[in-house]
Amino acid sequence: MNYIALAQTEKLRLAVGGLSHGHVGWVLSSMDRGDYEIVGIAESNRELAEKYANQFGFSMSLVYDDLAEMLEKTNPEAIAAFGNTFDHLKIVQEAAPRGIHVMVEKPLAVSLAHAREMEALAIKHGIHLLTNYETSWYPTNHRAKEILESGEFGEAVKIIVRDGHRGPKKIGVGPEFLDWLTDPKLNGGGALMDFGCYGANLMTWLTAGERPISVTAITQQLQPENNPKVEDDATIIVNYPDKQLIIQASWNWPIGRKDMEIYAEKGVIYADNRNQLRTRLAEGYDGFQEQVYNLPELPPPYPDPFLMLKAVVRRELELQNFDLYSLENNLLVMEILEAAKESAEKGKTVYFD
Incomplete structure (x- = not known):
């Protein structure tokens, strides 16, 4: 920008x-x-x-x-x-x-x-x-995109994005927040909406708005006593012509997390959290050269x-175009989330036009 x-x-x-x-x-x-x-x-x-x-x-x-x-x-x-x-x-x-x-x-x-x-x-x-x-202002995500676009690691093949925590009630959110966050009408769903959106947003940004071919999702309710009306765990597979996105959105992680792994042709980029990033450039069968980065905050207007x-x-x-904050990005995010909800409900893959 x-x-x-x-x-x-x-x-x-x-x-x-x-x-x-x-x-x-x-x-x-x-x-x-x-x-x-x-x-x-x-x-x-x-x-x-x-x-x-x-x-x-x-x-x-x-x-x-x-x-x-x-x-x-x-x-x-x-x-x-x-x-x-x-x-x-x-x-x-x-x-x-x-x-x-x-x-x-x-x-x-x-x-x-x-x-x-x-x-x-x-x-x-x-x-x-x-x-x-x-995650829009995580320096690790921006550096990961720069590294990927440099071509050093080749094209991305599989991207895994994991987001979530122990669940709204377990982490002690306020009652006014809990009331609607666990309401399927007011939140549109549970963990799928709350945390599934991050991976869809990042992937749409990384691919400059590429549309998926299909979405397959499985949801679970692992804490019915805390989240009786909504799912609290979702795994979403988003397929593209030459790559795949796996979103793991959960209110059941023991430790809060927002991280991304980019598996490319020649190595892996790990955006472990807001400031810590690792890269592994492949050597032979299972060897690699690892670099670790502790990144400073982004300049204004971020973060x-x-x-x-x-x-x-x-x-x-x-x-x-397709900036993390942008309307066109987040409309595609909503298409992916809607397809994920339909897939989980019907138990089948949903294909995009």
Whole structure:
């Protein structure tokens, strides 16, 4: 992506749509750093709003029960969605006709139908619609892509992406977050949606938007006592003409993880976590030369989604095609997730047109 560093600009007028997402503390805790100001918050749960107001020191005068009223009265440039995923569509329905740009937490939507309606509104009204993933600003993922594109390891043949943790209830997420994260309507599913989206997003970026041939998925419910309404484990095989993606999305990992392995013709690239990357260049049958990297954080506007949002809105940065944040990337992500849900439900492979 091309980032043009400009002189100090006015703060981004930012609204917040919902407070029930467990990551909302990030936007609330960073209000005083100078690049954006929160002009309004839409949240109907007054008790939840008051809890955060006391914790982060903002005035309850910022909080509106009604999303449309908040947008009309506060006139933000952009809104960051921090409610349930089902409400992403409603936020775009209200924001887009007012020319307000939108950033949602991953995934883009609960369904492909919602995603396509959001796309149509964004295009019609000329707004940016971004999707934020934690792994978008992992320096290891960006270095892995650079190494792969250098050609030293040859073409990728198999990519494995693993994401997840012990499960929302086991890691102690707040009740307002748990209520919708384990609800098939409000989250679109369970672990398949929550963590399956990462692998689809990364693969679409690595392949510059290549469409799969087919998707095969198996889901399980290994913690029925904690996740009674949704699956908590998913294995998704995404086939391409000359490569394969395996997504392992789970609320049953004993240790939280977000990692990627790229198996290429001449070696392997391991993005072990945010900052640690290893490469193994093959030698003979089972030998290899290993290099280990401890990578520094990426430069601005990474690794900060709100700085990224501001840069895009202010035209300081133009997203590349199928960028991790981009709408076209995340529409294909939704196609893959929708196919995975259908495959798991019907017990058969789903083929793309």
